[in-house]
Ligand code: DGT
Ligand code: CA
Ligand code: CA
């Protein structure tokens with residue numbers, strides 16, 4: 001599968017174009033990369049069958065980019081990228097992992113200090129060479145120092161959202177092999193942990209050798225760590241490892257149970273088996289030497305007296321007890337979601353008009369969408385002021401009327417993502433907030449306050465009767481940023497008292513974290529799963545918010561955007 005290799009090249013080209021200050025073009029490459037990553041078919045096959053014209057049928061791929069794909073398939077390289085790389089021979093991807101560094105800054109660092117990689121960067125911050133550079137300063141240097149620390153802490157664990165699309169493509173490829181009877185993701189990826197150490201695949205096959213050969217020869221493979229009769233491990237160009245296990249069909253269920261983990265869950269399930277005089281292993285459930293289960297996961301759990309449970313909750317955090325007592329939660333499902341209330345339009349820093357965002361929501365089968373543009377304090381996002389918000393309300397009303405006329409059952413809600421100022425007041429006048437269908441309030445600036453001050457700020461905002469949803473409540477970003485100094489118990493208490501809904505943000509923030517979701521559920525605090533989309537394509541990030549909610553044991557009734565629009569509106573304060 002060449003798709004993710006080419007996608008990576010396009011992302012690189014986009015960064016170089018961004019450095020050169022080319023308008024719009026970087027985005028076209030990013031979009032093409034995203035489209036390739038989500039594609040089921042290998043572009044090489046598409047090209048073989050239909051040539052350049054067929055490539056142009058792929059969403060997001062125009063003539064120019066199709067030409068680049070052709071060039072890559074023929075020559076194995078793209079000249080544009082090679083030229084860029086000559087001008088700037090740095091480990092761009094590695095350096096960009098450091099929060100606070102963008103492509104333009106990387107260029108300056110190379111030109112002024114010869115920094116090519118993370119090691120060079122670490123040396124430069126130690127000797128304080130960065131702050132004096134034009135356009136950098138003490139604050140940027142501090143951010144880089146913190147970004148580097150964060151990278152070390154994360155130690156090679158990758159964000160779920162970067163890994164899952166690539167792993168799914170590999171899975172589809174495996175499933176297509178005639179030798180493969182069954183195939184699944186396993187490990188932390190199947191459990192949808194927010195970061196992934198390595199990717200695990202499990203396959204049932206009668207000819208493991210062929211599957212192994214195919215796996216270690218996948219186009220994205222950079223290095224083969226090991227390859228045996230039924231096990232292989234590889235390193236990908238994208239910077240992570242993948243493991244494959246091949247088992248006979250009669251052990252597929254027990255192997256899936258074992259390799260899905262978590263390790264703690266496995267230890268606990270094994271113990272339950274032992275207490276029943278059984279033995280549970282990756283090969284099956286055994287009484288003495290007789291295999292009594294193993295073909296399916298359901299059978300395996302049943303054989304040891306448990307009900308099958310969703311992979312997201314297999315962390316030995318109460319799921320086994322719940323299974324024994326028949327009290328497993330029915331987790332919220334992506335199909336339960338009826339709308340997305342954190343969507344930015346091109347009225348502020350988003351990329352698409354309100355109509356296009358709404359159309360995307362309809363195509364996804366939603367019943368409503370909420371437009372929640374940034375407000376005036378966020379200048380970099382072109383936040384809206386009171387007058388513009390009032391205009392937007394009227395504009396949305398007009399579109400909704402046209403839906404009604406054509407008897408269309410879809411509604412756009414007029415909201416905003418207002419800024420919580422340092423003192424906890426909202427940057428938009430209350431009389432305007434009151435005219436919106438709903439208000440999300442979020443902290444974006446001055447995030448490094450002491451806990452007491454930060455909590456006073458958050459409390460004041462949550463007590464505002466016009467604030468319905470507290471957006472990305474803890475401020476953390478996976479692999480990039482820690483949460484603000486907060487007291488989550490207090491946030492729950494205020495949420496309960498005021499009826500403020502807590503957001504589960506599906507972007508790389510994945511904020512709330514899973515354990516916070518579980519506590520919110522226990523307190524009966526309602527949550528909403530939103531994508532925070534700045535482009536229509538980001539609306540399909542919903543699945544990550546949903547998996548996060550599932551890891552937090554959330555059920556449909558805990559999540560307000562599983563409700564019809566009428567019922568949803570009842571959950572807002574005024
Ligand atoms: P990761 O890769 O760090 O994100 O986390 P996992 O959970 O994918 O862990 P990994 O890849 O080391 O192993 C995959 C699964 O295999 C793991 O979830 C449970 C099972 N497993 C691996 N090693 C052990 C072990 O030593 N004991 C037990 N009981 N299970 C293990
Ligand atoms: Ca793993
Ligand atoms: Ca592994």
Ligand code: ZN
Nearest residue numbers: 417442471472
């Ligand atoms: Zn925000």
